[in-house]
Amino acid sequence: MLYDVLVIGGGAAGMMAATKAARAGCSVVLLERNPFCGKKINITGKGRCNLTNTRTWDEFATHVHPSANFLRSAFYSFSNKDVVSFFEEAGLKTVVTQGGRIFPESMRAADVSQTLVKCMEEAGVEILCGREVLSVCKEGEVFRCNYIESESKMMASGSIMAQAVIVTTGGLSYPGTGSTGRGYDIAESFDIQLEPLFPSLTALMPWQYDPALKGIALENVGLTLVVDRTSVQIETGDLSFTDNGIEGSIGFRVSRRAVKALIAGQKVELELDLKPALSLEQLAARIKREMESMQIDAGRMGPVLMRQLLARLMPKALIAPFITANPGLTVNNLPSALKVWRFKIHSYTGYERAVVTAGGVSQKEVVAKTLCARNVPGLYFAGEVLDLDGDTGGYNLQIAFSTGSLAGESAAQKILKQRVSSE
Numbered sequence: 545m546l547y548d549v550l551v552i553g554g555g556a557a558g559m560m561a562a563t564k565a566a567r568a569g570c571s572v573v574l575l576e577r578n579p580f581c582g583k584k585i586n587i588t589g590k591g592r593c594n595l596t597n598t599r600t601w602d603e604f605a606t607h608v609h610p611s612a613n614f615l616r617s618a619f620y621s622f623s624n625k626d627v628v629s630f631f632e633e634a635g636l637k638t639v640v641t642q643g644g645r646i647f648p649e650s651m652r653a654a655d656v657s658q659t660l661v662k663c664m665e666e667a668g669v670e671i672l673c674g675r676e677v678l679s680v681c682k683e684g685e686v687f688r689c690n691y692i693e694s695e696s697k698m699m700a701s702g703s704i705m706a707q708a709v710i711v712t713t714g715g716l717s718y719p720g721t722g723s724t725g726r727g728y729d730i731a732e733s734f735d736i737q738l739e740p741l742f743p744s745l746t747a748l749m750p751w752q753y754d755p756a757l758k759g760i761a762l763e764n765v766g767l768t769l770v771v772d773r774t775s776v777q778i779e780t781g782d783l784s785f786t787d788n789g790i791e792g793s794i795g796f797r798v799s800r801r802a803v804k805a806l807i808a809g810q811k812v813e814l815e816l817d818l819k820p821a822l823s824l825e826q827l828a829a830r831i832k833r834e835m836e837s838m839q840i841d842a843g844r845m846g847p848v849l850m851r852q853l854l855a856r857l858m859p860k861a862l863i864a865p866f867i868t869a870n871p872g873l874t875v876n877n878l879p880s881a882l883k884v885w886r887f888k889i890h891s892y893t894g895y896e897r898a899v900v901t902a903g904g905v906s907q908k909e910v911v912a913k914t915l916c917a918r919n920v921p922g923l924y925f926a927g928e929v930l931d932l933d934g935d936t937g938g939y940n941l942q943i944a945f946s947t948g949s950l951a952g953e954s955a956a957q958k959i960l961k962q963r964v965s966s967e
């Protein structure tokens with residue numbers, strides 16, 4: 545059988561693309577290597593799935609890398625409001641939480657993937673799970689997709705023909721969810737250029753990382769990324785110290801540039817500001833007030849009193865590592881130590897635990913208005929396989945939904961046009 549559209553990968557982008565193409569009237573088949581679709585969706589947002597957010601395009605665009613311009617058409621054709629309507633119409637209620645983040649009301653990520661599967665089924669998509677696509681080639685005007693049955697011990701294989709192919713295989717992050725990077729090989733087999741790949745939204749490991757820091761989470765702190773002694777990014781928000789180093793929302797936000805700089809061999813440092821709302825002078829005045837209320841003067845300040853003072857300025861668990869990091873701590877240098885706690889970074893967590901893969905199918909190779917490869921009519925790319933990634937906060941799934949929707953609709957439009965002209 546010759547399908548109109550074949551979608552490779554049943555993640556957020558692929559399920560949206562398949563639904564949109566089928567709703568437009570195309571025969572659609574989706575191949576997914578896992579035994580079920582949406583394995584990565586199920587672990588998003590700590591199992592709750594932050595599926596999008598309430599940002600306007602102008603705000604949204606500042607959180608998209610490397611260039612949001614490429615996403616503009618896709619976002620306007622299927623915006624964050626459209627994503628909410630799509631799920632609500634399919635029976636999945638959503639809620640807006642702190643910071644404009646949008647989740648399913650049930651707070652169950654699996655409800656999001658199940659809703660997408662239901663939408664595909666209702667639209668008539670043929671869903672073939674346990675099929676891993678190995679290669680795609682063009683035979684005349686149609687594509688042949690060669691796959692193996694990934695779950696079968698017999699290594700059974702087969703091929704499917706389609707007029708259009710949408711590659712939505714994701715990136716390389718969290719390979720256990722099915723992301724193996726096959727989409728990049730498919731792109732390269734058509735001479736489509738990739739931008740260098742690297743993990744993003746990932747933990748940064750300092751030199752001589754103090755194990756006492758592990759498990760500490762800080763709210764409303766500042767973080768400055770310094771590359772080769774120049775401050776390149778300043779963020780304020782939440783940060784956590786884990787087994788893997790520095791992460792949390794602001795740790796992740798600076799990780800993209802930090803990882804790129806580390807790969808380029810540059811010197812990377814992070815400066816943690818424990819009191820971002822106060823200037824040095826205001827902080828010195830605050831410390832003076834604290835000391836007055838404790839009835840101590842600077843001359844009497846020994847280690848015990850210093851610990852008591854620090855207990856008024858930071859979470860208890862942070863006191864010991866803070867003192868270790870600042871061996872010559874005095875009342876005089878305390879404000880600057882609180883404003884700048886320097887961590888020299890030596891490495892980062894790789895794809896095994898990075899939230900997204902940066903880089904991918906080059907924006908130059910794909911027409912932004914359709915997501916069709918410039919030099920391969922009928923071949924489309926959507927989702928994380930593209931050189932497009934966002935910060936934490938629902939940006940990445942919105943990118944996947946917007947690009948999946950646009951690719952599905954564009955592929956359908958092209959095929960339906962051809963059908964009309966040949967009748």
Ligand SMILES: Cc1cc2nc3c(=O)[nH]c(=O)nc-3n(C[C@H](O)[C@H](O)[C@H](O)COP(=O)(O)OP(=O)(O)OC[C@H]3O[C@@H](n4cnc5c(N)ncnc54)[C@H](O)[C@@H]3O)c2cc1C
Nearest residue numbers: 553555556557577588589594677714722927928938940941
């Ligand atoms: C732990 C974690 C938490 C996250 N939380 C959030 C969040 O809350 N909000 C947010 O916006 N983003 C979040 N993200 C990022 C977001 O999940 C991804 O950016 C998004 O899922 C990408 O969608 P995709 O469809 O492009 O790729 P994927 O979701 O990775 O889907 C690709 C699919 O293709 C399949 N596939 C791959 N190769 C083949 C092949 N050769 N043949 C057949 N099938 C194949 C895979 O098995 C997979 O199912 C999170 C990511 C992680 C890892």
